[in-house]
Amino acid sequence: MTARNLFLLPGDGIGPEAMAEVRKIIAWMNEAKGANFVTDEGLVGGCAYDAHGAAISEGDMAKAMAADAVLFGAVGGPKWDAVPYEVRPEAGLLRLRKDLELFANLRPAICYPALASASSLKPELVEGLDILIIRELTGGVYFGEPKTITDLGNGQKRAIDTQVYDTYEIERIASVAFEMARTRKNTVCSMEKRNVMKSGVLWNQVVTQTHKDKYSDVKLEHMLADAGGMQLVRAPKQFDVIVTDNLFGDMLSDVAAMLTGSLGMLPSASLGAPDAKTGKRKALYEPVHGSAPDIAGKGIANPIAMIASFAMCLRYSFNMVTEADNLEKAIANVLDKGIRTGDIMAEGATRVGTVEMGDAILAEF
Amino acid sequence: MTARNLFLLPGDGIGPEAMAEVRKIIAWMNEAKGANFVTDEGLVGGCAYDAHGAAISEGDMAKAMAADAVLFGAVGGPKWDAVPYEVRPEAGLLRLRKDLELFANLRPAICYPALASASSLKPELVEGLDILIIRELTGGVYFGEPKTITDLGNGQKRAIDTQVYDTYEIERIASVAFEMARTRKNTVCSMEKRNVMKSGVLWNQVVTQTHKDKYSDVKLEHMLADAGGMQLVRAPKQFDVIVTDNLFGDMLSDVAAMLTGSLGMLPSASLGAPDAKTGKRKALYEPVHGSAPDIAGKGIANPIAMIASFAMCLRYSFNMVTEADNLEKAIANVLDKGIRTGDIMAEGATRVGTVEMGDAILAEF
Numbered sequence: 005m006t007a008r009n010l011f012l013l014p015g016d017g018i019g020p021e022a023m024a025e026v027r028k029i030i031a032w033m034n035e036a037k038g039a040n041f042v043t044d045e046g047l048v049g050g051c052a053y054d055a056h057g058a059a060i061s062e063g064d065m066a067k068a069m070a071a072d073a074v075l076f077g078a079v080g081g082p083k084w085d086a087v088p089y090e091v092r093p094e095a096g097l098l099r100l101r102k103d104l105e106l107f108a109n110l111r112p113a114i115c116y117p118a119l120a121s122a123s124s125l126k127p128e129l130v131e132g133l134d135i136l137i138i139r140e141l142t143g144g145v146y147f148g149e150p151k152t153i154t155d156l157g158n159g160q161k162r163a164i165d166t167q168v169y170d171t172y173e174i175e176r177i178a179s180v181a182f183e184m185a186r187t188r189k190n191t192v193c194s195m196e197k198r199n200v201m202k203s204g205v206l207w208n209q210v211v212t213q214t215h216k217d218k219y220s221d222v223k224l225e226h227m228l229a230d231a232g233g234m235q236l237v238r239a240p241k242q243f244d245v246i247v248t249d250n251l252f253g254d255m256l257s258d259v260a261a262m263l264t265g266s267l268g269m270l271p272s273a274s275l276g277a278p279d280a281k282t283g284k285r286k287a288l289y290e291p292v293h294g295s296a297p298d299i300a301g302k303g304i305a306n307p308i309a310m311i312a313s314f315a316m317c318l319r320y321s322f323n324m325v326t327e328a329d330n331l332e333k334a335i336a337n338v339l340d341k342g343i344r345t346g347d348i349m350a351e352g353a354t355r356v357g358t359v360e361m362g363d364a365i366l367a368e369f
Numbered sequence: 370m371t372a373r374n375l376f377l378l379p380g381d382g383i384g385p386e387a388m389a390e391v392r393k394i395i396a397w398m399n400e401a402k403g404a405n406f407v408t409d410e411g412l413v414g415g416c417a418y419d420a421h422g423a424a425i426s427e428g429d430m431a432k433a434m435a436a437d438a439v440l441f442g443a444v445g446g447p448k449w450d451a452v453p454y455e456v457r458p459e460a461g462l463l464r465l466r467k468d469l470e471l472f473a474n475l476r477p478a479i480c481y482p483a484l485a486s487a488s489s490l491k492p493e494l495v496e497g498l499d500i501l502i503i504r505e506l507t508g509g510v511y512f513g514e515p516k517t518i519t520d521l522g523n524g525q526k527r528a529i530d531t532q533v534y535d536t537y538e539i540e541r542i543a544s545v546a547f548e549m550a551r552t553r554k555n556t557v558c559s560m561e562k563r564n565v566m567k568s569g570v571l572w573n574q575v576v577t578q579t580h581k582d583k584y585s586d587v588k589l590e591h592m593l594a595d596a597g598g599m600q601l602v603r604a605p606k607q608f609d610v611i612v613t614d615n616l617f618g619d620m621l622s623d624v625a626a627m628l629t630g631s632l633g634m635l636p637s638a639s640l641g642a643p644d645a646k647t648g649k650r651k652a653l654y655e656p657v658h659g660s661a662p663d664i665a666g667k668g669i670a671n672p673i674a675m676i677a678s679f680a681m682c683l684r685y686s687f688n689m690v691t692e693a694d695n696l697e698k699a700i701a702n703v704l705d706k707g708i709r710t711g712d713i714m715a716e717g718a719t720r721v722g723t724v725e726m727g728d729a730i731l732a733e734f
């Protein structure tokens with residue numbers, strides 16, 4: 005059986021602790037199931053800066069490009085708050101997204117039933133919540149040029165960022181959203197600000213056209229992004245798949261994640277286009293939570309988001325659907341048993357650390 | 370006593386109905402209190418397009434420029450969904466903001482005690498909520514050039530929007546935030562995406578410098594805008610004053626408004642710089658809710674946001690602090706008595722229409 009090549013980038017903060025739990029699952033799948041995962045590991049973020057003076061080295065970039073999938077932990081922390089903009093920890097993540105052309109960021113916002121009461125929303129509004137946010141990840145204001153700060157003299161500076169979208173970028177992300185919707189409740193809501201932004205006008209047109217040309221069986225709605233933020237807070241269950249640009253996706257997916265009460269538990273997948281010859285897509289899997297420097301190294305971080313990201317990796321990079329389902333079920337079972345890390349602790353539950361949580365999930369898997 | 374000149378732009382949808390209730394309050398203040406308000410009225414949005422082919426006429430722009438304050442209802446509706454971008458209803462509002470240089474948008478997100486249970490958040494998280502969002506309103510991606518859609522051939526188009534911020538624009542909005550904080554809980558949280566946007570880097574630097582130079586007595590925090598969206602949903606009461614750019618302000622203030630459960634009740638003020646000679650600032654007051662075309666003309670719209678916007682006008686344009694306080698108290702009293710329009714109806718409350726709500730508030734004023 006051919007090897008399944010994984011490149012691990014644990015990064016900073018709680019990234020390495022969370023990744024260690026995934027490594028246990030990988031080892032078990034190799035031993036017990038002959039899964040033949042081959043792993044290599046590199047540095048990204050602040051730790052890469054400390055080692056190489058860059059947020060990711062050329063060598064590690066090459067390994068990420070060559071792997072079947074990248075597992076990414078988290079980057080950043082106060083230690084690197086003052087490093088130059090070009091080598092700040094986030095630059096490593098942004099370069100991976102850009103150079104691997106991972107244009108489609110899938111962010112499920114699901115509410116684990118056992119955690120509905122942890123949401124700041126009324127439980128009836130979030131119980132059973134299952135939204136999939138599809139965020140465009142390689143375009144927009146994140147990468148558009150010019151992106152500069154210029155000294156104008158007289159103590160004045162001018163900062164410029166540029167939002168750029170081409171038709172093909174919108175078309176391909178819209179297609180991903182429609183395809184995903186077909187495997188779910190068949191409904192897509194596209195969000196932009198066409199009343200203010202030309203990119204919103206084009207976004208709206210291209211999504212509408214793509215829908216008409218190829219996906220007219222899917223139900224399509226349009227919403228202004230500010231109204232979308234409101235509706236997410238008011239009645240999140242009205243949504244199935246949401247498709248939106250890089251910056252709105254950043255904001256809206258964080259709001260949606262927080263609604264679930266399961267922030268420490270939410271995974272994401274960032275996918276490229278299928279290769280014309282092999283059909284394979286480049287991919288990176290990453291928890292939605294950040295590096296949480298305040299709790300790093302204490303053994304108390306919740307590894308579930310990282311493990312759930314690996315479940316997405318099984319599903320989307322290796323088509324191991326049963327294994328992905330089983331791993332997700334294992335997570336739900338452990339939660340149902342009342343096993344909890346500190347961030348999701350509830351009355352009467354059993355408080356455990358990072359390692360015990362990983363062990364408990366592996367035992368159910 | 371010199372006249373107080375108000376220019377009324379009721380606009381589309383429920384705008385005119387809501388404005389009618391403010392007109393009653395103005396008339397009463399003139400009669401009973403000799404307030405000497407002089408009003409004139411114009412068209413903005415879709416109705417202006419229907420009349421003149423523009424979202425606001427030059428004549429009405431001139432009147433808005435000359436007035437002491439503009440009262441604005443709402444613009445837009447499905448009728449005008451297909452009009453050209455340059456004359457869409459929103460263009461009237463954007464032109465008013467830009468030409469009057471209304472750079473400081475004040476959006477209070479308060480939770481009326483009588484309405485805490487209407488929030489989708491758990492009541493204990495929003496009871497007593499009192500946030501003031503200060504949104505920069507004349508810069509950023511709303512107005513930056515280039516703002517274009519270009520045909521690239523091959524069926525491809527490219528849309529560009531440009532986010533531009535100069536030092537002075539950030540400095541003046543930061544100063545407003547610090548000044549406002551001093552009259553409240555003395556805490557400002559500045560939100561941007563400095564990890565991705567150069568405008569975020571400059572924003573962060575200038576806010577920090579302004580704080581150091583002139584407002585070091587105020588407590589200043591910085592938060593990434595996506596994390597800010599999360600924190601608004603998780604624990605909104607942690608905030609006092611939030612200062613942020615035009616686009617983030619649009620998103621974050623809508624999320625904050627929805628949290629309060631009082632969306633139909635929230636006012637806003639958009640202020641210019643004080644005139645060097647007279648000290649007067651240009652100003653526009655506007656409810657946060659939109660034109661709600663679905664309920665327009667039925668006499669059921671909630672006029673409270675429009676009336677509360679007039680209270681802000683009394684406070685900020687005419688320094689009528691007692692009158693502003695009294696009008697706000699009148700609103701709270703009416704709510705306490707269980708008088709409600711349909712949007713905020715609750716069990717055991719008395720349902721009323723737009724006119725009766727206006728009458729009830731006037732009776733308490």
Ligand SMILES: CC(C)[C@H](C(=O)O)[C@@H](O)C(=O)O
Nearest residue numbers: 094097098254562564565595
């Ligand atoms: C770390 C940062 C650059 C990143 C982003 O803004 O995309 C993060 O917020 C995310 O959502 O993945």
Ligand SMILES: CC(C)[C@H](C(=O)O)[C@@H](O)C(=O)O
Nearest residue numbers: 197199200230459462463619
């Ligand atoms: C109507 C629209 C142009 C406007 C904006 O985006 O600023 C609105 O959403 C607002 O928040 O006042």
